[in-house]
Amino acid sequence: MPKLTRRLFLYFSAALIVFTVVLAGLFDALMRDASIKENRALLEQRTQALAASLTEEPAPAPSARPADDRRERGGRQRGMHMRGMHHNETASGNTRANSSDSYCRRYVSEGNTSQPVSVEDASYLKNLSALAGGTVWLVDRQSKTITAYGTDNKEIYDKLPAEAEEMLNKIFEGSAVSSEDFNAILDAPSFTTGAPVKNTNGEITGALLVHRTFSGLAESERSGLKIFAAAIASAFLLSLILSLLLARRFVSPLARMEKTAAVLAEGDYSGRTEIKQDDEVGRLAKSLDTLAERLSEAEKERARLEKMRRDFLSSVSHELRTPLTVLRGTVDLLSSGISISEEKRAALLEQTMSQTAQLERLVNDLFELTRLENPDFTIEKSQGSITDALEDAVSSANRIASKKNITIKAVSPITPVVMDMDYGRIRQMFLIVLDNAVKFSPADGEIELSLQSSDSGWSVSIRDHGQGIPEDILPELFGRFRSHKGENNPNGTGLGLAIAKQIAERHGINISADNAESGGAVFTFSKS
Numbered sequence: 001m002p003k004l005t006r007r008l009f010l011y012f013s014a015a016l017i018v019f020t021v022v023l024a025g026l027f028d029a030l031m032r033d034a035s036i037k038e039n040r041a042l043l044e045q046r047t048q049a050l051a052a053s054l055t056e057e058p059a060p061a062p063s064a065r066p067a068d069d070r071r072e073r074g075g076r077q078r079g080m081h082m083r084g085m086h087h088n089e090t091a092s093g094n095t096r097a098n099s100s101d102s103y104c105r106r107y108v109s110e111g112n113t114s115q116p117v118s119v120e121d122a123s124y125l126k127n128l129s130a131l132a133g134g135t136v137w138l139v140d141r142q143s144k145t146i147t148a149y150g151t152d153n154k155e156i157y158d159k160l161p162a163e164a165e166e167m168l169n170k171i172f173e174g175s176a177v178s179s180e181d182f183n184a185i186l187d188a189p190s191f192t193t194g195a196p197v198k199n200t201n202g203e204i205t206g207a208l209l210v211h212r213t214f215s216g217l218a219e220s221e222r223s224g225l226k227i228f229a230a231a232i233a234s235a236f237l238l239s240l241i242l243s244l245l246l247a248r249r250f251v252s253p254l255a256r257m258e259k260t261a262a263v264l265a266e267g268d269y270s271g272r273t274e275i276k277q278d279d280e281v282g283r284l285a286k287s288l289d290t291l292a293e294r295l296s297e298a299e300k301e302r303a304r305l306e307k308m309r310r311d312f313l314s315s316v317s318h319e320l321r322t323p324l325t326v327l328r329g330t331v332d333l334l335s336s337g338i339s340i341s342e343e344k345r346a347a348l349l350e351q352t353m354s355q356t357a358q359l360e361r362l363v364n365d366l367f368e369l370t371r372l373e374n375p376d377f378t379i380e381k382s383q384g385s386i387t388d389a390l391e392d393a394v395s396s397a398n399r400i401a402s403k404k405n406i407t408i409k410a411v412s413p414i415t416p417v418v419m420d421m422d423y424g425r426i427r428q429m430f431l432i433v434l435d436n437a438v439k440f441s442p443a444d445g446e447i448e449l450s451l452q453s454s455d456s457g458w459s460v461s462i463r464d465h466g467q468g469i470p471e472d473i474l475p476e477l478f479g480r481f482r483s484h485k486g487e488n489n490p491n492g493t494g495l496g497l498a499i500a501k502q503i504a505e506r507h508g509i510n511i512s513a514d515n516a517e518s519g520g521a522v523f524t525f526s527k528s
């Protein structure tokens with residue numbers, strides 16, 4: 001299992017364990033509270049109902065004694081529901097004066113056959129406790145006697161807690177109440193409900209107390225907890241399985257991204273994560289794919305630039321080799337001491353001057369292009385006229401064109417155009433294109449100029465009627481050493497159009513070249 005998957009699984013498991021423990025604790029507390037409230041409400045209803053039944057009619061005798069005997073004893077004891085509520089009628093016959101602040105608590109049991117009254121009372125109280133669902137105490141208000149079912153037949157004098165006394169006083173005032181103030185007497189956590197017991201005249205003669213200990217609720221609570229524990233265990237097991245699946249699903253795209261990153265680190269920029277998710281992981285994967293695409297493009301650009309560098313070095317070497325070879329041959333011939341005529345010597349010197357001028361032009365062009373391509377090189381601009389720069393370039397080109405009897409003319413009115421520019425550079429840009437047009441135009445030909453301007457911008461076109469631009473070099477015409485050489489341009493360096501393009505880009509001018517439909521080449525300068 002991958003480390004991250006194991007770590008996430010452990011995190012999920014720890015969270016589930018904490019959740020389970022907290023849930024179990026809350027469930028236990030809430031269930032206990034709800035059970036207590038429900039049992040208390042039920043006990044209050046039963047207590048009030050039993051107290052009312054004791055009030056409404058005499059309780060039936062629990063034993064099977066003759067009716068006459070029961071009536072005789074019942075009349076003597078003020079009603080069946082008042083039996084055993086006088087501490088001076090105990091089985092032992094002992095009579096003890098009850099203190100004013102204490103209660104006499106006595107227990108009756110069916111096993112004590114020596115006192116039939118107690119046995120009868122015991123059966124009666126036992127049945128009453130079963131109906132109430134708790135331990136029943138009958139409290140005689142006058143004698144302060146508490147009678148309950150139990151095996152202890154000794155009288156116990158208890159000073160009730162103040163809260164329990166207050167509860168009995170409220171019952172004697174006619175209220176049905178509930179409390180937990182008898183815990184000290186019962187020696188167990190419990191709750192007690194009480195209701196008044198009245199005689200046939202409606203007088204409150206005592207109280208019915210029903211005690212139910214919290215331990216009696218333990219069994220039902222344990223049963224509920226067992227069911228809850230089984231459900232929690234099943235849910236916990238399923239949650240662990242789901243956590244493992246979720247952890248693997250979460251880690252799976254990360255593993256794919258890791259593999260893609262490793263492929264990219266090895267230089268293979270074709271790797272992609274191919275992850276499509278609308279979340280943070282999906283955005284990270286998309287960023288990684290974008291990075292791979294840009295690295296791939298950068299690699300292609302690097303390869304292209306490397307090829308250009310090699311081509312440039314090859315072209316420079318070639319351009320320098322020819323004049324240097326001629327120069328070296330001429331110098332060797334002149335310094336060899338071989339006798340040559342003056343005419344031959346003059347021709348060799350002229351050839352040397354020509355090749356030297358070619359080398360100088362090549363070096364100057366390279367220096368110029370290098371400066372223009374350098375981003376740190378700045379050109380100074382000022383408000384100037386494009387029209388003036390074009391006319392100045394035409395004037396210089398006419399001196400070259402006159403040798404071939406070529407006419408440079410405007411095919412439309414030249415309108416004034418003003419912009420921020422380096423006048424000398426703009427003139428140089430036009431002159432480079434005009435010089436090429438003259439070189440590749442046939443003798444006695446024409447070069448057509450057009451300058452058009454509008455509110456949106458201006459454009460200048462220069463067209464010759466020569467042989468046009470070969471299609472194979474047209475896409476890279478403005479690159480270094482990409483100009484067409486031939487008999488019309490034997491001494492060209494191949495850097496002129498590259499310089500013209502750099503000047504145009506420095507001024508935000510778009511320069512393009514194409515072949516005219518009727519023949520010749522058309523160069524267009526435009527700015528919007």
